[in-house]
Amino acid sequence: MSKMDRRSFLRFGGLCVLGLGVLSGAEVLAEKQLKAAPASPALVGKKWAMVIDMKKCWEAGKGECRDCILACHRAHNVPDIANPKEEVKWIWTEPYEEVFLDQKQEYTAEGIQGKPFLVLCNHCDNPPCARVCPTKATFKREDGIVMMDYHRCIGCRFCMAACPFGARSFNFRDPRPLLPKLNPDFPTREMGVVEKCNFCAERLEAGALPLCVEACRQGALVFGDLEDGNSEVRTILRSRFTMRRRPELGTGPNVYYAI
Numbered sequence: 001m002s003k004m005d006r007r008s009f010l011r012f013g014g015l016c017v018l019g020l021g022v023l024s025g026a027e028v029l030a031e032k033q034l035k036a037a038p039a040s041p042a043l044v045g046k047k048w049a050m051v052i053d054m055k056k057c058w059e060a061g062k063g064e065c066r067d068c069i070l071a072c073h074r075a076h077n078v079p080d081i082a083n084p085k086e087e088v089k090w091i092w093t094e095p096y097e098e099v100f101l102d103q104k105q106e107y108t109a110e111g112i113q114g115k116p117f118l119v120l121c122n123h124c125d126n127p128p129c130a131r132v133c134p135t136k137a138t139f140k141r142e143d144g145i146v147m148m149d150y151h152r153c154i155g156c157r158f159c160m161a162a163c164p165f166g167a168r169s170f171n172f173r174d175p176r177p178l179l180p181k182l183n184p185d186f187p188t189r190e191m192g193v194v195e196k197c198n199f200c201a202e203r204l205e206a207g208a209l210p211l212c213v214e215a216c217r218q219g220a221l222v223f224g225d226l227e228d229g230n231s232e233v234r235t236i237l238r239s240r241f242t243m244r245r246r247p248e249l250g251t252g253p254n255v256y257y258a259i
């Protein structure tokens with residue numbers, strides 16, 4: 001599953017060449033980031049978390065967040081599927097009212113109504129997705145990252161039903177022919193497999209921050225160790241008002257939104 005056969009690889013190569021002439025600015029940036037191969041000691045944390053500074057997101061990027069989404073999806077071989085019923089997403093945006101369903105009310109401040117919020121897997125402290133997986137294809141690491149072993153996924157979708165955040169996608173079809181460009185350094189998936197954000201575990205291993213953090217030109221995404229009192233994430237949490245999604249459910253999300 002993780003390796004492509006020669007014929008598929010050549011076909012992708014051809015598609016890539018065809019696509020080179022029409023790269024947008026964000027796509028060029030995503031290309032560059034893929035090529036900047038990090039080679040430092042692994043980043044080690046006790047409890048990884050992300051803070052998304054929504055003011056920075058909205059100020060400069062108008063909340064479209066195209067750079068970080070594109071960089072993530074290209075690096076992780078996430079296919080482009082237009083049909084929303086079959087699309088595969090690791091990171092994307094949704095309006096405030098959808099992201100914070102429990103906060104929905106008539107008198108929400110105008111500045112926030114309908115505003116796009118970046119969403120991804122929350123790498124929950126108590127992930128229901130991992131609890132219900134019958135094959136342990138989803139599991140939680142010591143450093144808090146909720147990982148997937150695609151080879152163990154049998155496509156039962158129990159994890160999708162259990163995740164209250166819609167953070168998981170199912171491959172209704174073979175995603176490989178739908179990749180705009182193959183990243184040969186990251187595994188591809190196949191039909192019938194679930195996938196989601198992995199907090200860029202492969203990059204942490206190589207001493208680099210998650211790609212979305214690096215790709216965001218506004219510096220709106222901050223990643224760090226919650227157990228380290230001097231980390232940037234802890235500094236922001238001390239000084240800014242932050243929200244998490246559906247805290248009342250007790251899953252313990254580790255993605256924070258600074259408003």
Ligand code: SF4
Nearest residue numbers: 121122124127129163
């Ligand atoms: S956000 Fe969903 S997929 Fe991610 S760890 Fe929490 S329950 Fe699991």
Ligand code: SF4
Nearest residue numbers: 072197199200210212
């Ligand atoms: S942490 Fe990595 S996998 Fe997760 S959304 Fe960001 S770039 Fe994608």
